[in-house]
Amino acid sequence: MVARRLVMAPHRQGGQAQFVETPVARVHEGKLAPLLENMQADLGREHRIIDLAEAVGMSTRTFLRRFHDVTGTTPGEWLANARVDVAKQLLEEGQVSIKRIALAAGFGSVETLRHHFRTRVGISPGEYREQFSRRPA
Secondary structure (H helix, E strand, O other): OHHHHOOOOOOOOOOOOOOOOOOOOOOOOOOHHHHHHHHHHOOOOOOOHHHHHHHOOOOHHHHHHHHHHHHOOOHHHHHHHHHHHHHHHHHHHOOOOHHHHHHHHOOOOHHHHHHHHHHHHOOOHHHHHHHHOOOOO
C-alpha cells in the first residue's frame, strides 16, 4: 500500500505482470470533480472534448491543461482506463459474456475492448478472467 502511494511499482520476481485491484485515487478538485463523476457514471457515452470544456466553462485548451493537471492524462486515456477498470471488475465477478462486458464498460465492441484491455493490462480479457475470476472453480 505504501509503495502504491509513493507511485513505485512493488517488485515481483519472474515474468508475471503486477496487477493492482484499483489504482490509488487522485484528488479531484474544483470544477472538474463533478465532470469526472459524470464521465465515470456514463462511460458508454461519447465524451467530446469541446462538450466537456463547455460543461466546465473553459476553453478547450485550458480544459485540456487543467484535466491533465488533475488526472495526469488526457480525457481519452482517462476514459479508456476507466472503461478497462469496469471491464476488469465485470470479468472478475462472473460469467457475463465478453460482448456484454464490452457494452457495459462503454467500449461498444468486443474488438475495441480487446485492444484497449491488452494495451493497458498486457493480457486478453479471457486470460484476465481465467486468472482473476472470483467465482468458484
